Amino acid sequence: MILVTGGLGMIGAHTARALLDLGQEVVVTSHRRTAVPSFLTGEVAVEQLDVTDRGAFLALRERYDVSDIVHLAGSIPGDDPVAYFRTDTTGLFNALDAARAWGVRRFAVASSLGVYIGRGESPWHEGLSLPSAELPHLIVAFKKAVEPLTTHGLQGSGVQPVVLRIGSTWGPLMDPESPFNYIPPYISAVLRGEKPAPLYADDGGDSCYAPDAGRAIALLLTADTLSHTTYNVSSGRPMRNRELADALQLPCKPGGQPNPHLDITRLTTDTGFTPQYDVPQAVAHYVAWRADNPR
The missing domain is CATH 3.90.25 (UDP-galactose 4-epimerase; domain 1)
Structure with a gap:
């Protein structure tokens, strides 16, 4: 069973749908949102969970045999940037703790195309070094920090990290x-x-249209092997x-x-993904x- 945190949000819900279409069992978590979209109704297990509650997060294992985790849960910054960073970092650390404790196969985490800001060329590909640049939003700053926190946090665990540099995504939800x-x-x-x-x-x-983004993430979670740690997720054009x-x-x-x-050459090569829309x-x-x- 694959766990998708933030699984009732736009990208999370479409990821869950794509995983179902690939024959996977899925449990999604949501903190404040309770409405289950029609394309998931009756097909996924739904857990109301504050990912900052470490005990409640780890207790999921008592109810589900989780094989992989997609961590997409996040909050919207308010007036206090430190409070925002504390909340989302705590959620990330709890998800990493769960991945290590449960011995999952893969742990995928949402980063952003914003990590490339400061590079003048196009398209942006994963081999580019990330520049030091002024970032336009707290969310982008956090996503850029997520990458080394995740890869270093999983070192020696046997869990394969998958960093998702998600592009500009829109669509239902x-x-x-x-x-x-x-x-x-x-x-x-x-x-x-x-x-x-x-x-x-x-x-x-x-x-990138949201159903395509969700399918790309699902393919990365279910591929037999992955050659890289970091993947751009978008339409590629x-x-x-x-x-x-x-x-x-x-x-x-x-x-x-x-x-x-x-550029999604790496994604396409390793999973066969091409956008449907x-x-x-x-x-x-x-x-x-x-x-x-x-x-």
Whole structure:
């Protein structure tokens, strides 16, 4: 059985769905969120768990024979950065303790494409050295710290660490007014009958539809062997705003330039992953989902 912490969040839920599709049994944890998405209802075990509670985390083993862990649980920073770092570091350490104590095969943890900030080239690949750079958000700073904490924390344990440098992901279950990705708010405005301001046609960058991100992570957890510790998780191609606007039959403004995107050669080579959704397919799927779901 595979444990997915934060498994009712956007990426966690789609990872759980993909693991089920690969024939795995799955238990997901959630702290505050209680609503189980329709595509998981009745198919996963759900545990209400605060991952900062070490005793409760380790007690999961009394109920489940966990073979692998995907640690995606995290919080949103408030006014106190130290409190945020303390909360999410405690959750990470408890997950690492569990991985070591239970002797799981693999421990995958969420990092971010933000670790590459400061590199001017594109696409970004895992062989690049990570620069010292001013980071735009506390979450990115924490994700960058997660990588050595995880790899060093598992040394000598026999547990294989898998660092997931997750790209810009959007889709079902994301906050439709998310400040972290402009696509759901843009589509939400269209669904309300509004006409959002035209986007610059050639702006854009890394973008991955959530079901594809979940499937990539699931393939990394279930692959017979992995040749690396760190993997980019995304679509492997830059999205341009004209693709989004065309899918919604909206006009664009000329100009713009895409941001860097993630190279997924390593992911594809080791798992066979290729994205199932292009931009028009993702938009159509998301619009259909939102017809029956608030987020």
